[in-house]
Amino acid sequence: MSNIIDVHISLDQQYQIAIGEQLAQSFKAYCEARYNRNKIFVLIDENVNRLHNNKVAKLVSDFKDVHLIEIPEGESSKSAREWNNITNKILEIGIERSTPLLAIGGGVTGDLAGFVAATVLRGVPLIHMPTTLLAMVDSSIGGKTGINHTTGKNLIGSFYQPDAVFSDITFLETLEQKEWITGMAEILKYAAIRNSELFEVMEELIHQPLTPKQRWVEVVEESARIKVDIVQEDALEAGNRAYLNFGHTFGHALEKVSGYGEITHGEAVFVGMIAACHFSQELGHPVSDARFAPFLSLYKKQMSPLTTDTEELLEAMKSDKKVKDNTIRLVLLNEWGSPYLYSCEDHSMLQKSWSYTLDKFNT
Ligand SMILES: NC(=O)c1ccc[n+]([C@@H]2O[C@H](COP(=O)([O-])OP(=O)(O)OC[C@H]3O[C@@H](n4cnc5c(N)ncnc54)[C@H](O)[C@@H]3O)[C@@H](O)[C@H]2O)c1
Incomplete structure (x- = not known):
């Protein structure tokens, strides 16, 4: 079946x-x-x-x-x-x-x-x-x-x-466990940008990979459906497909600064989603990063301490090939399930979100 x-x-x-x-x-x-x-x-x-x-x-x-x-x-x-x-x-x-x-x-x-x-x-x-x-x-x-x-x-x-x-x-x-949490970060991303019920489902399932199997089939199916929907809207990545990059602009910078291989892509995306949530909140959107709290210890257990050099992280964000005229493009949330693209020129706000997020991982 x-x-x-x-x-x-x-x-x-x-x-x-x-x-x-x-x-x-x-x-x-x-x-x-x-x-x-x-x-x-x-x-x-x-x-x-x-x-x-x-x-x-x-x-x-x-x-x-x-x-x-x-x-x-x-x-x-x-x-x-x-x-x-x-x-x-x-x-x-x-x-x-x-x-x-x-x-x-x-x-x-x-x-x-x-x-x-x-x-x-x-x-x-x-x-x-x-x-x-x-x-x-x-x-x-x-x-x-x-x-x-x-x-x-x-x-x-x-x-x-x-x-x-x-x-x-x-x-x-x-x-292996590190591959589980890599995949889970993408599922949590779908929860944030399309279906926040997935947060509750993952809270229930996160500590017991593959048990029960049918529930995991459902989670994989729902996640795949969300990706399919977004891809169908924008197969060649001209517009809304960018929403799939929620957490990724921050995450890529962290991967770059930490050294590829030191932190997995999924770990970096998880950290990046908390930073993107914080940034959204600072702009007044009602998306508390508390949603990610139930998963934090799982990721922290797996990860080495993160850099505290927010300046270097900012430089890494600026050096991304997609950055034009010093404007960094972020995927933020209006509310849960409602992503949008934001052109960030005020880099001090980015540093603030980085400090807030790194504190969570290093304490
Ligand atoms: N095409 C896309 O749209 C898209 C989207 C996201 C990521 N990616 C790419 O995907 C890659 C990362 O994929 P990944 O995380 O699957 O990494 P991966 O393919 O390197 O697999 C991770 C590890 O798991 C092992 N492995 C695979 N299946 C296993 C199994 N069933 N049991 C035990 N071990 C198993 C592999 O040998 C490897 O060591 C990156 O290159 C990234 O750029 C592509």
């Missing part, structure tokens, strides 16, 4: 996201109906392959010819070198325009495999099978694919929609 979300990007870009437990049968039925099952390429995160190889073998057992390509874990795989390695392997083995490519892993695998699928033969069928919470609620949805460049993250890529997404939450049984 799975829950289905219909995605309509455009007339010729429509697909379904299936969310549930043990989706092998649904996946097999889908492939039987859609592909000739002569050949499939499986691009899989090395850890996921190690932990779930039996499950994966069963998934693709109906295909005559299965080519499994492992992707080394970690952000450094989102590189031109790895894209080149994989593309070479695929072209040397041989691929047709109708041969599907199945991406099994977190956001790194999805982004890289998606870009391979978008570029090999100018596009082959892509199926996402996300295996991290973040990939299920965020990166597998919306069609952004790509790799990093030495000058910055995600600078090379394309919008490329998959044929389908299968989010089987039983993959999450092996997820």
Whole structure:
């Protein structure tokens, strides 16, 4: 049994996201109906392959010819070198325009495999099978694919929609705690920008990953639905899709100052959402960051003390490529569920929000 979300990007870009437990049968039925099952390429995160190889073998057992390509874990795989390695392997083995490519892993695998699928033969069928919470609620949805460049993250890529997404939450049984809280930060972001009931649901579930499973299926589904809605409104990121960056302008600065790898993206976004809430409150909007209090200890336990250098954080915000004429663009909240874009010229207010937020984490 799975829950289905219909995605309509455009007339010729429509697909379904299936969310549930043990989706092998649904996946097999889908492939039987859609592909000739002569050949499939499986691009899989090395850890996921190690932990779930039996499950994966069963998934693709109906295909005559299965080519499994492992992707080394970690952000450094989102590189031109790895894209080149994989593309070479695929072209040397041989691929047709109708041969599907199945991406099994977190956001790194999805982004890289998606870009391979978008570029090999100018596009082959892509199926996402996300295996991290973040990939299920965020990166597998919306069609952004790509790799990093030495000058910055995600600078090379394309919008490329998959044929389908299968989010089987039983993959999450092996997820480490730091990956849980990374994904949870994105769920809390959806709570803040669209559906504040998710705050209460997460309060109930946050200390017991995957228990009960059906509740987690519902949370993943609701989060995915929110992302789908926003992406459908703005597939190419010309407007409202920016709301998905709530907490991210602050978060990116913290990642940069702390050193990538020292703090995870999800931790940084969590901190950034508290700062964005504080900033919104300072402008008179009724959004107390107390909403985030029930989750604070979980994040603090995982994180090292944060920098206290608000000047450096401000400089990092100003150096963002999107900043024009010293105006920093923030996503703020009018009220819960109602985000808006704000052009910030008064940088002292940013420093105030930083001080307030860092105090919460360092005391
Ligand atoms: N395309 C988009 O719209 C979009 C949106 C958000 C983030 N992203 C990208 O996503 C990436 C981050 O994704 P992520 O957080 O999933 O990281 P990730 O893909 O690096 O996975 C995190 C870790 O979890 C491991 N892992 C994956 N599935 C597992 C499982 N089921 N059990 C145990 N371990 C497992 C991986 O090996 C890795 O060590 C970043 O590159 C980011 O830029 C893309």
